[in-house]
Amino acid sequence: MRNGSTLLADFILMAASKPLAALDGDPMAVEALLRDVFGIVIDEAIRKGTSASEKVCEWKEPEELKQLLDLELQSQGESQEQILERCRAVIHYSVKTGHPRFFNQLFSGLDPHALAGRIITESLNTSQYTYEIAPVFVLMEEEVLKKLRALVGWNAGDGVFCPGGSISNMYAMNLARYQRYPDCKQRGLRALPPLALFTSKECHYSISKGAAFLGLGTDSVRVVKADERGKMIPEDLERQISLAEAEGSVPFLVSATSGTTVLGAFDPLDALADVCQRHRLWLHVDAAWGGSVLLSRTHRHLLDGIQRADSVAWNPHKLLGAGLQCSALLLRDTSNLLKRCHGSQASYLFQQDKFYDVALDTGDKVVQCGRRVDCLKLWLMWKAQGGQGLEQRVDRAFALTRYLVEEIKAREGFELVMEPEFVNVCFWFVPPSLRGKKESPDYSQKLSQVAPVLKERMVKKGSMMIGYQPHGTRANFFRMVLANPTLVKADIDFLLCELESLGQDL
Numbered sequence: 001m002r003n004g005s006t007l008l009a010d011f012i013l014m015a016a017s018k019p020l021a022a023l024d025g026d027p028m029a030v031e032a033l034l035r036d037v038f039g040i041v042i043d044e045a046i047r048k049g050t051s052a053s054e055k056v057c058e059w060k061e062p063e064e065l066k067q068l069l070d071l072e073l074q075s076q077g078e079s080q081e082q083i084l085e086r087c088r089a090v091i092h093y094s095v096k097t098g099h100p101r102f103f104n105q106l107f108s109g110l111d112p113h114a115l116a117g118r119i120i121t122e123s124l125n126t127s128q129y130t131y132e133i134a135p136v137f138v139l140m141e142e143e144v145l146k147k148l149r150a151l152v153g154w155n156a157g158d159g160v161f162c163p164g165g166s167i168s169n170m171y172a173m174n175l176a177r178y179q180r181y182p183d184c185k186q187r188g189l190r191a192l193p194p195l196a197l198f199t200s201k202e203c204h205y206s207i208s209k210g211a212a213f214l215g216l217g218t219d220s221v222r223v224v225k226a227d228e229r230g231k232m233i234p235e236d237l238e239r240q241i242s243l244a245e246a247e248g249s250v251p252f253l254v255s256a257t258s259g260t261t262v263l264g265a266f267d268p269l270d271a272l273a274d275v276c277q278r279h280r281l282w283l284h285v286d287a288a289w290g291g292s293v294l295l296s297r298t299h300r301h302l303l304d305g306i307q308r309a310d311s312v313a314w315n316p317h318k319l320l321g322a323g324l325q326c327s328a329l330l331l332r333d334t335s336n337l338l339k340r341c342h343g344s345q346a347s348y349l350f351q352q353d354k355f356y357d358v359a360l361d362t363g364d365k366v367v368q369c370g371r372r373v374d375c376l377k378l379w380l381m382w383k384a385q386g387g388q389g390l391e392q393r394v395d396r397a398f399a400l401t402r403y404l405v406e407e408i409k410a411r412e413g414f415e416l417v418m419e420p421e422f423v424n425v426c427f428w429f430v431p432p433s434l435r436g437k438k439e440s441p442d443y444s445q446k447l448s449q450v451a452p453v454l455k456e457r458m459v460k461k462g463s464m465m466i467g468y469q470p471h472g473t474r475a476n477f478f479r480m481v482l483a484n485p486t487l488v489k490a491d492i493d494f495l496l497c498e499l500e501s502l503g504q505d506l
């Protein structure tokens with residue numbers, strides 16, 4: 001029950017002739033604020049954020065950063081000036097992923113058209129679930145997915161944009177299971193025998209996360225051997241399938257990877273598709289990283305056989321630079337599997353007696369309710385670049401990779417882990433004190449300490465960011481990713497010189 005004094009307070013609030021503070025209902029002030037914020041974004045995040053003469057990151061220890069940002073939320077609102085200062089600080093202390101020295105992730109760079117798409121998406125603040133509230137984006141998403149499917153080699157099918165490749169992979173697992181055992185939608189795990197899915201040891205970690213999340217359990221993930229280049233070995237897949245069957249499990253899915261996370265390897269899809277066909281297994285291709293190679297007529301042979309997959313996960317936010325997040329799940333299915341598997345026909349949202357074609361309401365394809373618009377950034381960028389412009393980006397990344405590889409081979413102190421197949425270049429920086437000492441017993445152990453030290457130095461200096469990792473028995477090495485379309489040879493030269501200078505005393 002509400003008491004008298006809250007009722008009085010409500011009355012006073014409603015009766016006030018002035019709008020609430022903090023701009024609610026004052027169009028002039030809203031506009032002025034946003035113009036100022038856009039000005040700051042253009043200066044700080046875009047001009048400085050992509051300039052090689054500025055730092056890529058501004059490292060602070062967490063406690064100091066907390067102080068600097070003054071994070072605590074107060075009961076009193078602040079002035080516009082203070083708010084603008086806060087916007088500047090947020091950008092200043094954030095990592096500039098569009099910077100030409102940001103090589104840390106499988107994405108880098110700042111495409112202005114994709115950014116324009118993201119700004120429009122944010123401003124319209126709509127949800128993708130019904131044609132009613134997202135007419136433009138429902139039609140646009142369908143068109144973009146159709147284009148991506150055509151590149152896979154399908155002239156029909158289905159699909160949906162997901163919040164990232166990990167979720168796209170989980171959807172594929174759920175769809176494969178549902179197709180085989182439709183009963184499990186209602187009866188859950190009780191409807192299922194013990195299941196087995198197969199992926200290589202080089203796969204993305206989202207496969208085992210997905211198995212846990214979907215109730216399959218991580219034990220149901222059978223790890224197939226990869227060759228020395230990181231590609232799944234089809235003969236071992238055969239062997240693992242027989243083993244799983246002998247142990248009483250029912251194989252249902254193979255998840256191949258096109259563009260593995262560390263080595264950038266492409267699994268042999270045609271050979272894997274043969275195995276899947278023989279055993280009637282769902283073939284999923286995790287092409288979150290490598291899918292964009294389909295745009296290149298020169299390099300798309302790396303994904304030969306992908307048209308034989310049942311589902312494909314592809315992140316245009318990685319190599320194509322569409323901006324986080326943009327991840328498509330593509331399906332060969334034409335039987336409405338997505339909606340049958342995930343739908344629940346909420347009658348308040350998806351009324352069947354609407355005045356338009358209710359097939360356009362895509363909300364029941366997914367397990368989310370509200371869903372962000374992820375198609376516009378890719379669509380606008382594609383309109384501006386054309387398929388040809390995007391193809392050039394991919395080809396250029398491959399060409400720069402060649403340049404980096406040749407430089408690594410030519411310079412003292414650098415050693416390739418292996419010839420790259422894609423645009424991940426894995427290499428060691430061998431500091432002066434370790435050169436020529438490969439035979440000494442603690443070489444590997446000492447080498448593994450180099451990358452973490454150099455990483456700390458580069459981040460604290462703000463000069464660049466590159467990822468490193470161990471891999472199998474290999475000591476920590478750097479993984480350079482050439483994803484930023486604005487990179488030139490000089491940026492590569494900088495990277496190598498900077499490593500030399502950061503590591504000369506080691």
Ligand SMILES: *Cc1c(COP(=O)(O)O)cnc(C)c1O
Nearest residue numbers: 164165166204259261286288289
């Ligand atoms: C990046 C990546 C993923 C995960 O994608 P998110 O969008 O980060 O969830 C899955 N698989 C591969 C091969 C990837 O490279």
Ligand SMILES: *[C@@H]1O[C@H](CO)[C@@H](O)[C@H](O)[C@H]1NC(C)=O
Nearest residue numbers: 121122123124125126127370
């Ligand atoms: C966006 O929509 C949500 C409701 O989904 C609403 O609460 C919010 O105020 C809107 N924000 C903007 C910036 O329009």
